[in-house]
Amino acid sequence: MSLLGGNDLKExxxxxxxxxxxxxxKQKLNKKLTRQKILLGAFMVELLETGKVEGLTQYTADNLEDFLTRPGDKELMSDLIGNLKKSVFE
Structure with missing residues (x-):
């Protein structure tokens, strides 16, 4: 038995x-924040698809690409941005 540091292992x-x-x-919090972002995104998609908020589609089409900073994200969202721009002109 050591006279010094006997409780070090317990501590x-x-x-x-x-x-x-x-x-x-931290993991629980990150999961919660991710879920909130997913739900907010689903809400926004619903608004964009239904056109319930006047000007939202135009605003999103005009600004989403500039919001994205990563080339991979821009590539991932390029079809969506294109579809938004098409729907604005229809």
């Missing part, structure tokens, strides 16, 4: 347990 285990709890809570 380190407590720290590890707390870090694990923190990480779990």
């Amino acid at each position: 380190q285990q407590k720290i590890n347990d707390l870090e694990l709890k923190i990480n779990r809570e």
